[in-house]
Amino acid sequence: MIRPMPERRPRIAVVVFPGSNDERDAAWALGALGADAELVWHADEELPEVEGVLLPGGFSYGDYLRCGAIARFAPIMAKIRRFAEDGGPVLGICNGFQILCEAGFLPGVLRPNASLAFVCRDVRIRVERTDVRITGRCTEGQVLTIPVKCGEGAWYADDLLVARLEAAGQILFRYEGDNPTGAVGDVAGVCNAEGNVVGLMPHPEHAVDPLLGSADGGLLLAGLVDAALARLLVSV
Amino acid sequence: MRATVLVRPKSGILDPQGEAVRTALDHLGFAARDARVGRVIDLEFSGRSEHEARRELERMCEQLLANPLIETYEIEVRP
Numbered sequence: 594m595i596r597p598m599p600e601r602r603p604r605i606a607v608v609v610f611p612g613s614n615d616e617r618d619a620a621w622a623l624g625a626l627g628a629d630a631e632l633v634w635h636a637d638e639e640l641p642e643v644e645g646v647l648l649p650g651g652f653s654y655g656d657y658l659r660c661g662a663i664a665r666f667a668p669i670m671a672k673i674r675r676f677a678e679d680g681g682p683v684l685g686i687c688n689g690f691q692i693l694c695e696a697g698f699l700p701g702v703l704r705p706n707a708s709l710a711f712v713c714r715d716v717r718i719r720v721e722r723t724d725v726r727i728t729g730r731c732t733e734g735q736v737l738t739i740p741v742k743c744g745e746g747a748w749y750a751d752d753l754l755v756a757r758l759e760a761a762g763q764i765l766f767r768y769e770g771d772n773p774t775g776a777v778g779d780v781a782g783v784c785n786a787e788g789n790v791v792g793l794m795p796h797p798e799h800a801v802d803p804l805l806g807s808a809d810g811g812l813l814l815a816g817l818v819d820a821a822l823a824r825l826l827v828s829v
Numbered sequence: 830m831r832a833t834v835l836v837r838p839k840s841g842i843l844d845p846q847g848e849a850v851r852t853a854l855d856h857l858g859f860a861a862r863d864a865r866v867g868r869v870i871d872l873e874f875s876g877r878s879e880h881e882a883r884r885e886l887e888r889m890c891e892q893l894l895a896n897p898l899i900e901t902y903e904i905e906v907r908p
């Protein structure tokens with residue numbers, strides 16, 4: 594079988610908001626995993642030619658009002674919405690997850706940790722589904738060690754919505770054992786109905802090398818690179 | 830025209846901030862059985878009827894000022 598070879602590496606936009614602070618780690622990790630990361634400023638009107646989008650962690654707009662609530666009005670967000678509606682892979686990490694929830698890309702909302710404390714430590718998350726591209730490199734039920742670092746990471750949805758999401762398979766990650774934020778149902782991450790938009794609180798970009806304590810995060814970011822590569826191959 | 834929007838955590842939703850406030854009050858010797866922490870947003874408009882302002886405020890709340898999943902809001906309009 595002849596596999597089509599792309600002329601270039603897949604490109605992934607890493608969106609920078611005022612107050613983002615994990616964009617460089619994310620860009621570095623994506624580069625190491627075979628993609629070209631491009632930092633894109635929130636006020637840009639156009640998304641460059643990319644096959645994937647990553648919304649990094651941080652404190653966009655100082656977390657004013659509610660985390661992620663202001664960032665969703667950034668000019669670039671309209672283009673990211675169109676990209677996602679077209680099936681493009683979008684990954685939101687921590688503040689990026691909060692933004693995706695506030696913007697309605699993903700269900701639920703992130704609330705202050707039940708402990709009211711900022712939590713910064715390695716946690717274990719269980720992968721509930723592997724038939725979406727971003728978790729495609731994991732095995733079902735695999736437990737990943739990835740750090741969280743957040744003050745407002747308690748995912749919340751009411752019972753009805755949780756039941757609906759469970760039935761639809763949209764709960765993608767759950768904390769294993771220790772739930773660091775008080776998230777409902779131990780939920781650490783979710784995806785949209787189509788599976789191309791994923792958000793999670795833990796930071797895969799901080800766990801891409803054994804030197805950092807774990808390389809498990811690399812599996813998820815490599816999944817994003819795979820998704821971008823698949824899109825690139827379709828587009829040529 | 831001025832308006833005040835009161836945003837509250839929905840009842841039944843765990844409010845860790847409120848809980849921290851209640852505990853602190855307890856330490857001071859005040860006996861509050863429950864405390865919930867919300868948000869006040871004061872706004873100023875020019876040249877709108879009260880009816881029009883109220884309708885606009887509703888839309889502001891739905892789109893930005895409150896998250897209907899976890900919060901309720903009350904609107905107060907003053908000339």
